[in-house]
Amino acid sequence: MKRRVVFTLLIVFCCVAVFASGRSEDGTYTIKIGTTNQAGHPITTSLKYFGELVEEYSNGTLKVEVYSDGQLGNERDLIEGVSIGTMYMTLSSTGPVGSFAPKMEVLNLPYLFRDNEHAYAVLDGDIGAELAEDLKAVGIRNLCYWENGWRQITNNIRQINSPADMKGLKIRVMESPIMVATINAMGGAAVPMGWSEVITSLQQGIIDGQENPIINNVYNGAYEVQKYLSLTRHFYNPSVLLINEAFYQGLTEEQRNAIDRAAIEARDYQRALGQQMEEESLADLAERFGLEINENPDLEAFAEAVEPVYEEFADSVGGWDLINRIRSV
Numbered sequence: 001m002k003r004r005v006v007f008t009l010l011i012v013f014c015c016v017a018v019f020a021s022g023r024s025e026d027g028t029y030t031i032k033i034g035t036t037n038q039a040g041h042p043i044t045t046s047l048k049y050f051g052e053l054v055e056e057y058s059n060g061t062l063k064v065e066v067y068s069d070g071q072l073g074n075e076r077d078l079i080e081g082v083s084i085g086t087m088y089m090t091l092s093s094t095g096p097v098g099s100f101a102p103k104m105e106v107l108n109l110p111y112l113f114r115d116n117e118h119a120y121a122v123l124d125g126d127i128g129a130e131l132a133e134d135l136k137a138v139g140i141r142n143l144c145y146w147e148n149g150w151r152q153i154t155n156n157i158r159q160i161n162s163p164a165d166m167k168g169l170k171i172r173v174m175e176s177p178i179m180v181a182t183i184n185a186m187g188g189a190a191v192p193m194g195w196s197e198v199i200t201s202l203q204q205g206i207i208d209g210q211e212n213p214i215i216n217n218v219y220n221g222a223y224e225v226q227k228y229l230s231l232t233r234h235f236y237n238p239s240v241l242l243i244n245e246a247f248y249q250g251l252t253e254e255q256r257n258a259i260d261r262a263a264i265e266a267r268d269y270q271r272a273l274g275q276q277m278e279e280e281s282l283a284d285l286a287e288r289f290g291l292e293i294n295e296n297p298d299l300e301a302f303a304e305a306v307e308p309v310y311e312e313f314a315d316s317v318g319g320w321d322l323i324n325r326i327r328s329v
Helices: 002-021 042-057 073-083 103-109 118-123 126-138 179-183 194-202 215-219 245-249 251-287 301-303 307-317 319-328
Strands: 027-032 062-067 088-094 138-157 171-173 189-192 209-213 226-246 292-294
Touching: 027 042, 027 215, 027 226, 042 138, 042 194, 073 088, 073 138, 073 226, 103 126, 103 179, 103 226, 118 126, 118 138, 118 226, 118 307, 126 138, 138 215, 138 245, 138 251, 171 179, 171 194, 171 292, 179 189, 179 226, 179 307, 194 209, 194 215, 194 251, 209 215, 209 226, 215 251, 226 245, 226 251, 226 301, 251 292, 251 301, 301 307, 307 319
Parallel strands: 027 062, 027 088, 171 189, 171 209, 226 292
Antiparallel strands: 088 226, 138 209, 138 226
């Protein structure tokens, strides 16, 4: 018991020390935001824009430093840091968030959203707020939902038009049970793997392909070692802009308003920038990287193939009522 108390006090002390270290003598705070996205990625660019807005709207009392390329850790580590208070903020895809707020795993279901407008109506409305509320139980506030984009499949074996074309293909996915089950249901063989291993595994033939939004692959180099791109759009992948709840509540009302306002404005900027860059990238991928692109795979066949994923995970992500509410928006 004594050891547990000492350990708890040590954590509290460390958190207080971290918070204090971000505050200067004149009362200003420097907020470090970690992301695994690369320096030129639209999410990283938009985080810097968010920082500019925060500084402006807080009259200089809040400053933001953006650390890209996983400098401060992988996504799960960054979320954990925000939860326990060793970091102020992070931007993460929703892939690992379900470990902290299980209902948010519903956003990882395949073919859940019809299009971007449907996703925005859900995420920016009451349902999105309801899902984000669960994060507060672990000390995290989701300021708003940004956009990682629609996930597509690349591989080195053949073009993919239907589930039959996935047979035998070893496809890397994030370490999410829903994502693993989805690729398997689509006909492939899912291989959960951290990103640091992916390019080498593709080059060595350990895996045949991987799935990611177009923009991510432009920046992470996957298209340089892949032959085929199929626009399967099997997941719409939001991102969440997270802040430590205790830190947020410790700010002045003016500072909180500055962060809230900047988060929404930067979200809209990021969504527009990401879509623009994706269109530009798709237009020259064949020329620059020599990829063969299938823009019209049989999405209905894939959506039908993944229905068992819903049956398997519905109860663990909030139930059919939540799923149907999202579908009916």
